[in-house]
Amino acid sequence: MSVRSKFVTSAAILSLACLALAPVAVAQDGGATYKAKCAMxxxxxxxxxxxxxxxxxxxxxxxxxxxxxxxxxxxxxVSKGKGHMPAYGSSLGPAGVKAVVAFIKSMK
Ligand code: HEC
Structure with missing residues (x-):
């Protein structure tokens, strides 16, 4: 394999890896989670x-x-819910809950 095709192959693998990781990144984005699930x-x-x-x-x-x-x-x-507040522990996971709480704390 030439250096160039090695480079192209690894670039392709890298971008596939990024695609695979994207949904996780979205789940950890507290601001996006908040807009999607909490803002209503x-x-x-x-x-x-x-x-x-x-x-x-x-x-x-x-x-x-x-x-x-x-x-x-x-x-x-946020994980367990409270009164009319729904529980999000199972849909967001611990990291997602932390991220959305951090986002709330950052709101002015
Ligand atoms: C169906 C409407 C609804 C949605 C959707 C919702 N909440 Fe709530 N939330 C409530 C209600 C009602 C309370 C007040 C609960 C109580 O005190 O009885 C509350 C309380 C809270 C509290 C505690 C503050 C307080 O007033 O006691 C936090 C923090 C919170 N919600 C965060 C979130 C986050 C983060 C999300 C999205 C992942 C979310 N909520 C989605 C209705 C909602």
């Missing part, structure tokens, strides 16, 4: 100004009361 109730800005938010009287995720919750407490709520 909590609102894109986390303030809960949605019909669901009003019905369930959802707390503003950017309020001081929610901001002072520990990561562990939030991860527990």
């Amino acid at each position: 109730c909590h609102g894109v800005d986390g303030k809960g100004h949605t019909p669901m938010g009003k019905t369930f009287k959802i707390e503003d995720l950017t309020s001081p009361a929610v901001k002072k919750m520990s990561d562990a407490d939030m991860e527990a709520i």
